[in-house]
Amino acid sequence: xxxxxxxxxxxxxxxxxxxxxxxxxxxxxxxxxxxxxxxxxxxxxxxxxxxxxxxxxxxxxxxxxxxxxxxxxxxxxxxxxxxxxxxxxxxxxxxxxxxxxxxxxxxxxxxxxxxxxxxxxxxxxxxxxxxxxxxxxxxxxxxxxxxxxxxxxxxxxxxxxxxxxxxxxxxxxxxxxxxxxxxxxxxxxxxxxxxxxxxxxxxxxxxxxxxxxxxxxxxxxxxxxxxxxxxxxxxxxxxxxxxxxxxxxxxxxxxxxxxxxxxxxxxxxxxxxxxxxxxxxxxxxxxxxxxxxxxxxxxxxxxxxxxxxxxxxxxxxxxxxxxxxxxxxxxxxxxxxxxxxxxxxxxxxxxxxxxxxxxxxxxxxxxxxxxxxxxxxxxxxxxxxxxxxxxxxxxxxxxxxxxxxxxxxxxxxxxxxxxxxxxxxxxxxxxxxxxxxxxxxxxxxxxxxxxxxxxxxxxxxxxxxxxxxxxxxxxx
Numbered sequence: 001x002x003x004x005x006x007x008x009x010x011x012x013x014x015x016x017x018x019x020x021x022x023x024x025x026x027x028x029x030x031x032x033x034x035x036x037x038x039x040x041x042x043x044x045x046x047x048x049x050x051x052x053x054x055x056x057x058x059x060x061x062x063x064x065x066x067x068x069x070x071x072x073x074x075x076x077x078x079x080x081x082x083x084x085x086x087x088x089x090x091x092x093x094x095x096x097x098x099x100x101x102x103x104x105x106x107x108x109x110x111x112x113x114x115x116x117x118x119x120x121x122x123x124x125x126x127x128x129x130x131x132x133x134x135x136x137x138x139x140x141x142x143x144x145x146x147x148x149x150x151x152x153x154x155x156x157x158x159x160x161x162x163x164x165x166x167x168x169x170x171x172x173x174x175x176x177x178x179x180x181x182x183x184x185x186x187x188x189x190x191x192x193x194x195x196x197x198x199x200x201x202x203x204x205x206x207x208x209x210x211x212x213x214x215x216x217x218x219x220x221x222x223x224x225x226x227x228x229x230x231x232x233x234x235x236x237x238x239x240x241x242x243x244x245x246x247x248x249x250x251x252x253x254x255x256x257x258x259x260x261x262x263x264x265x266x267x268x269x270x271x272x273x274x275x276x277x278x279x280x281x282x283x284x285x286x287x288x289x290x291x292x293x294x295x296x297x298x299x300x301x302x303x304x305x306x307x308x309x310x311x312x313x314x315x316x317x318x319x320x321x322x323x324x325x326x327x328x329x330x331x332x333x334x335x336x337x338x339x340x341x342x343x344x345x346x347x348x349x350x351x352x353x354x355x356x357x358x359x360x361x362x363x364x365x366x367x368x369x370x371x372x373x374x375x376x377x378x379x380x381x382x383x384x385x386x387x388x389x390x391x392x393x394x395x396x397x398x399x400x401x402x403x404x405x406x407x408x409x410x411x412x413x414x415x416x417x418x419x420x421x422x423x424x425x426x427x428x429x430x431x432x433x434x435x436x437x438x439x440x441x442x443x444x445x446x447x448x449x450x451x452x453x454x455x456x457x458x459x460x461x462x463x464x465x466x467x468x469x470x471x472x473x474x475x476x
Contacts (some may be wrong), residue, residue: 016058018125029121032114034063048103050096050397051414052442057132059122061115062089063096064133065442067457069265071207072130080206090115099397102406137454138445139431147429156430157343157449164348170374171350181368182233187257188384189225200311209265209272219391221261224276225306227361231368236284239388242396242409249418250298250409252283257388267457267464276305279393286369293422298438299371306460308333313355315460318373322436323444329376330354334464344450347462347463354378414443
């Protein structure tokens with residue numbers, strides 16, 4: 001108890017050095033420290049904190065995500081890698097504060113200049129910064145302890161195994177035998193021009209990440225956007241645009257199909273690979289029966305494409321925005337690593353996928369109501385019956401509010417309010433906060449038994465190795 005009282009509260013990044021010392025200064029550094037602290041107090045008072053990337057204790061003008069944390073060792077020596085890494089932390093903070101200031105109706109004031117000034121003042125404390133640049137685990141050790149996790153994980157692991165068996169059975173069915181409860185509709189990306197060829201640049205930045213121009217980024221997102229084949233029985237099966245209702249709770253407008261995108265990176269043994277992430281939102285997961293614990297407002301599907309250095313897909317994987325139902329679809333370019341002998345959830349792959357050619361597209365067959373993925377196929381590219389637009393995955397963090405101004409679709413905890421599920425009442429011993437609830441990027445725990453994060457840049461390398469150049473594999 002005495003040790004606990006003497007410990008600095010990690011929830012207050014201003015209680016740690018060096019920012020705590022800066023707050024007492026009477027110069028420009030002190031002014032800048034107090035400016036950040038004052039803005040953060042207002043942001044927290046209005047409950048508009050952006051939770052995607054957490055602030056760093058003692059350095060609250062910088063933020064970190066799991067990719068930046070994994071790249072920290074590259075910044076050990078003073079030079080270009082360190083500057084690039086610090087710039088990445090600053091960009092993360094700027095993105096978070098842009099949303100916070102908009103939702104709090106606050107001006108940016110002097111934040112950009114002050115971030116540079118504080119960074120220069122804190123240069124001698126770099127080792128401290130690097131040691132604290134960590135993202136909190138998405139699992140609660142306290143909940144697992146109170147929930148007797150060593151025992152309660154056993155029935156949950158059995159439930160996961162049953163779900164995997166059911167999923168394998170669905171993927172084993174011939175495509176024409178999959179049940180259709182409504183009408184099959186196809187949704188494809190909207191383009192105003194033919195998709196040109198794009199050659200990924202061989203150049204990397206100081207951290208070893210591939211350098212992409214805005215144009216190349218757009219071309220890649222369009223090129224690899226999936227074609228959705230959805231069993232549409234009602235409006236809740238049509239992907240749409242995220243907005244806010246009169247109570248500032250998130251809604252989905254199916255009149256405007258949208259795929260929300262982001263570009264990130266996976267780290268393999270020989271370097272980084274580009275990842276394209278597509279999120280599709282649905283208005284509801286309807287109840288199958290009166291006590292359905294999985295039903296509720298808002299549902300979705302997240303589809304991720306990991307590209308090789310020549311722009312050809314290596315691996316596909318998918319989750320729902322709750323972090324649930326993590327499936328992997330490797331291509332012939334990777335080899336699955338031998339599974340680890342553990343009860344923890346490992347890599348579950350119900351199907352392999354052939355890497356598509358230039359004039360082909362990946363098709364996702366999606367079930368009505370549950371929005372479960374039922375099949376992944378590769379077909380010649382053709383014009384879809386209905387088109388969806390691509391938009392930035394950060395767009396839902398600043399949505400127009402009926403009361404004026406903007407608000408985020410996500411809460412300060414990274415969870416999407418109003419999308420709670422009944423399953424949270426019996427899955428809490430697994431340590432996942434509000435299991436089943438939709439959540440923001442950076443908060444997707446994807447295993448109930450064990451620990452796994454969707455945004456872990458080393459996740460795929462832990463499950464797959466790259467097939468040696470020149471070797472062959474049987475294409476599925």
